[in-house]
Amino acid sequence: MKQERRADDGIRPVTIAYIAELAGVSIPTVSKVINGRARVSAETRARIEELVNTYGYRKPSAGNRSNLLQLVFREMDVIGAVEIIRGVERVAREHRFGVMVSEFGRADSTGSPAWDDTVARRPHCVLAVSQLPEAERDELRAKGIPFVVVDPIHDLPVDTPFVGAANWSGGRAVGRHLAELGHRRVAMITGPDSLFCRARQDGFRAAMDTAGRPVDPELVVRAELTREHGHAAAAALLSRSDRPTAMFASNDMQALGVYQAVREAGLRVPDDLSVVGFDDLQVVAWADPPLTTVRQPVAEMAVTAAEMALALGRGETPQQVGLEIATTLVVRKSTAPPSS
Numbered sequence: 235m236k237q238e239r240r241a242d243d244g245i246r247p248v249t250i251a252y253i254a255e256l257a258g259v260s261i262p263t264v265s266k267v268i269n270g271r272a273r274v275s276a277e278t279r280a281r282i283e284e285l286v287n288t289y290g291y292r293k294p295s296a297g298n299r300s301n302l303l304q305l306v307f308r309e310m311d312v313i314g315a316v317e318i319i320r321g322v323e324r325v326a327r328e329h330r331f332g333v334m335v336s337e338f339g340r341a342d343s344t345g346s347p348a349w350d351d352t353v354a355r356r357p358h359c360v361l362a363v364s365q366l367p368e369a370e371r372d373e374l375r376a377k378g379i380p381f382v383v384v385d386p387i388h389d390l391p392v393d394t395p396f397v398g399a400a401n402w403s404g405g406r407a408v409g410r411h412l413a414e415l416g417h418r419r420v421a422m423i424t425g426p427d428s429l430f431c432r433a434r435q436d437g438f439r440a441a442m443d444t445a446g447r448p449v450d451p452e453l454v455v456r457a458e459l460t461r462e463h464g465h466a467a468a469a470a471l472l473s474r475s476d477r478p479t480a481m482f483a484s485n486d487m488q489a490l491g492v493y494q495a496v497r498e499a500g501l502r503v504p505d506d507l508s509v510v511g512f513d514d515l516q517v518v519a520w521a522d523p524p525l526t527t528v529r530q531p532v533a534e535m536a537v538t539a540a541e542m543a544l545a546l547g548r549g550e551t552p553q554q555v556g557l558e559i560a561t562t563l564v565v566r567k568s569t570a571p572p573s574s
Contacts, residue, residue, distance in 0.1 A: 262372035314532035321536025380546035401433035404561035409441025464491025523567035
């Protein structure tokens with residue numbers, strides 16, 4: 235490999251950063267060219283390819299990577315974090331790998347010391363929970379480090395490996411359940427504009443439409459995925475003269491807030507209002523009454539993602555780049571036919 239001259243006349247191996255500097259472009263742009271990806275102009279692509287050939291740049295080989303799975307969280311307080319860690323560690327132990335867990339915060343961490351340290355460790359693969367920005371994906375590709383996104387919250391390019399939950403099917407199961415119980419005025423507390431929230435809502439709407447009971451737009455309230463915001467949204471819906479007979483919350487924390495609003499209104503679950511959540515947190519089985527919800531296959535997602543990441547690290551090509559694990563409707567005591 236040709237080497238890069240430094241100001242002190244020392245030399246070092248040519249890096250992707252050096253190629254980017256010479257070409258006058260960003261590191262992600264060079265990565266796209268090296269990995270044969272689109273969205274680079276013909277002129278820029280030709281300039282980068284010429285520099286790559288001139289300086290003999292080569293992608294780092296897999297043999298240089300460590301025996302380590304890097305598990306990256308934006309925030310450790312995501313639902314199911316403990317289950318995700320346990321699932322990944324279980325797979326790692328079976329394959330004699332270690333696990334490094336990092337928390338980067340909400341912002342794009344490219345160029346931050348924490349991200350630089352992660353890349354410098356040369357992990358066998360990276361498992362990113364919820365999201366992995368484009369710049370980070372490009373840098374990992376450029377350095378020959380495979381990655382998988384676990385339970386993504388945003389749409390991803392078709393070539394990005396991921397493992398998620400069948401949220402659309404879970405939402406549809408909720409709609410079918412409430413329609414079969416006979417509910418017609420069903421409210422929905424939606425969440426942020428994330429991939430999984432949209433899928434849950436769309437599946438629910440599809441089931442209600444199929445049952446001939448489309449959701450009234452007046453009964454749809456958007457709220458953050460917290461107990462406090464679920465409480466506020468439910469209180470507003472229950473104050474209506476034509477209040478709903480059932481309510482679907484986008485997650486279990488919102489649903490627990492709905493319970494609080496029902497009690498404060500002098501009503502009862504499910505006699506006056508059926509309530510359904512999503513996620514199946516351990517605490518909701520102990521609620522009064524126990525909450526009907528959709529179980530997220532968090533542990534299975536973690537195991538599947540870790541297995542996929544290890545396979546990618548071995549140079550294998552997965553049969554499917556993206557996988558969705560089935561969700562399950564868990565019917566408990568918070569749903570019943572509407573009172574006459």
